[in-house]
Amino acid sequence: MSVRIRRVYEAPEPEDGVRVLVDRLWPRGLSKDAAHVDEWPKGLTPSTELRRGYHAGEGSYEEFAGRYEAELDTPEAAELLDHVRELAGTGAVTLLTASKSPERSHAAVLARLLA
Template sequence: MIQCKRVYESAEEGDGYRVLVDRLWPRGCRKEVLQHDEWLRDVAPSDELRRRFGHQAGEYAAFRDGYRRELAAHPEYWQGLLARAAAGHLTLLYAARDTEHNNARVLQDFLEDELERRGSSSSPVCYAGEL
């Protein structure tokens, strides 16, 4: 299971492995206070893409598509997250105020799509003996 949480929300027992997925450290949040297991700067959107988005809801579709392209081009950045999600609970931490239009949500959807794609084989060869 993959969930997203703002870094300013309290950690809970069910969060599982907690990963900060922002390129920049969150404002007003001391490193020794944030309960997290890992900070993956590289999995975050590029600075250029992040600046173009500017957290404007009207730019979200273009941001989402661009970020998904960046993720697809660099599986080495998110492969470990995929393994964590498959093994148990994974919480993606982010600092954005908008809880629906942010990089963690895009990453969550991307990882869930990857898990689904890898989990079920729909190749016709797999069904050869079943017809």
């Protein structure tokens, strides 16, 4: 299983495999053609409240990750996680985010859960 994280603004690479956008909002200033996104499962994204709180500096990354994992504990999210796991089982999957620090974002939480 191969899951990696990249910024959506980076040029696609052949090693990306299936490119999955994991942000709730479409990245600013990026056309759909330029993004080369294969899937956009909005049900895997953090809630607006959680996202805004984390970006405002409310709590640590560890608190954010814990709350996000709790949000993912729904049947819809479990189904979407299973789907992305299936994709990763057949080839590479790249989780795309507009976050400036992908390694401290919800994409890192998802990558860990998919491993």
